[in-house]
Amino acid sequence: MKARTRQRLSFWLLFSLPLAWTVLFLILPYLSMGMMSFWTRKFPLFVPDFQFGNYIQLFSDPQYSAVIFRTMKIAALVTAYSVALGYPLAYFLVFTIRSEKLRTLLYMCVVVPLWVSYLLRAYTWKIILGTDGALNSALLWLGIIDQPLDIFLYNQAAMVITLTYIFIPFMVMPIFTALERIPSNLIEASQDLGAGPFETFLRVILPLSTAGIVAGATMTFCLSFGDFVAPVLVGGPSGTMVATVLQSQFGAALNWPLGSALAAIIFALVLVVLQVSSKIDRAGRVSMG
Amino acid sequence: MHKLMWWQKSLVGVAIGTLLFLYIPVAILILFSFNDSPVTSFPLSGFTLDWYRKVFANAALLQSLVNSLIVALSATALTIVIGVPAALALDRFEFIGKRLFTNTILLPLSLPGIVTGIAMLNFYKQIGLPQSLGAVIIGHATALVGIVITQVLARMEKLNRNLAEASSDLGATQVETFFHVIFPNIRSAIIGSALLCFTLSFDEIPVTYFLTGRDITLPMYIYSTLRRGITPEINAIGALIVLVSLALILSSVTMLREKK
DSSP: OHHHHHHHHHHHHHHHHHHHHHIIIIIHHHHHHHHHTTOEEETTEEEOOOOOHHHHHHHHOHHHHHHHHHHHHHHHHHHHHHHHHHHHHHHIIIIIOOOHHHHHHHHHHHHHHHHSOHHHHHHHHHHHHSTTSHHHHHHHHTTSOSSOOSSSSSSHHHHHHHHHHHHHHHHHHHHHHHHHHSOHHHHHHHHHTTOOHHHHIIIIIHHHTHHHHHHHHHHHHHHHHTOSSHIIIIIOGGGOOHHHHHHHHTTTTOOHHHHHHHHHHHHHHHHHHHHHHHHHHHHHHHHHO | OOOOOHHHHHHHHHHHHHHHHHHHHHHHHHHHHTBSSSSOOSSOOOBOOHHHHHHHHOHHHHHHHHHHHHHHHHHHHHHHHHHHHHHHHHHHOOOTTHHHHHHHHHHHHHSOHHHHHHHHHHHHHHTTOOSSHHHHHHHHHHHHHHHHHHHHHHHHHHSOHHHHHHHHHTTOOHHHHIIIIIHHHHHHHHHHHHHHHHHHHHHOOHHHHHHOOSOOOHHHHHHHHHHHOOOHHHHHHHHHHHHHHHHHHHHHHHHHSOOO
């Protein structure tokens, strides 16, 4: 009995601060945002209420739904390109590089940019793609074009390039881990049974690395969906994303209830994506035995 | 080694191209930070250290750097004070809502920062916490504590439980056991995740944007300068930040890697 009381005491000694902190500074903020999404705006005040007007406005006003769909499209493109570039890179590191040391070094080279200022990595594309930027001036200098082109910056392509650049490491990391875990005897067995390298890739390696692809794709999709910086730096007017709209609801447009509803939609969407990806991940594990 | 097939060759090509793609922009940034011209255009016009001199003479920029350091250091300290006990509790005890707690604490790391920033702005105002660097510190600590908790917890799970039991059988109190047995084993995980939190907090924009008052941090300073246009001064700050974060991240990775 006494031991139990002591156990309980040490549990609360350890856990009361983290629990109180999380409830006060994280859980209550998310909940209050959810509540405010049902409030009404009576300029210049926001009045507590329970009505679905904000959500109806977001789904019915084409101005908002267009932005939500455009953002989904861009996030999906970024995810697709990141897989297309990240998978070969991870495969190359795991299966082509023979030296353990070189592999670790190159892997570090992939991961390091992830921690070098996110803002700066987005900014570099502004100086590369701009009208007097590095790309235009290099093309001029080489005589390939004779006038600077303004097609590079301030459009959706610029955003997709920038975001793909930012999120490739997120994709390579989990795929690399998944590929590294594939036992080499499985690959040898496949070859012994007469499968060519391409067939081995399709029927052994690819299915066993699906979990890594799913994990990377989830992260990439969720983070690029809510990106805040790239639209402002390289997006231009046609690159308005959900985050830009959200920001203006809490700034110039001053409609916090509507902004909260939009944030709640993003929140729900991210939860759905996380849920689906953990389902796929679990299903993959079961089928592996 | 057998001959590479066409698809393996193109795979190697894509892989090397992707590696270059990751580094060319950073190289361009550093290159132009030494270029003697206000525009970032080729051909390079000459070598200069002027942009670096301007950085060190810019009072507003230096103030924002100091603010960033204050925020990142305080937020990191808080993540350890909150995160380490939480990880110990999660490792040692079973309780209702354990999964829910871990999932919730990780939410800010997968949710877009702007959603977390808005939620915090909204609620902190209601409880009378004004927009300030203090609010930013609380916001960052809350958003990043999940890193410390998961890293320390992962290390605890690998720790042999018999060690702690042996220690208490030999008459050590729980506090003694923590400092003599557990802490030495999780120290590198704590330092590694702390360095990571520091880097992320130092670089954070969305939460900072909504929670700060008049005082701005370095990324906010750069962000607002960029909205007005490009100055090569930013390239110089960028090159410096790349250097510092490289040093930080290399030490963090070394710490987080388990000893073999």
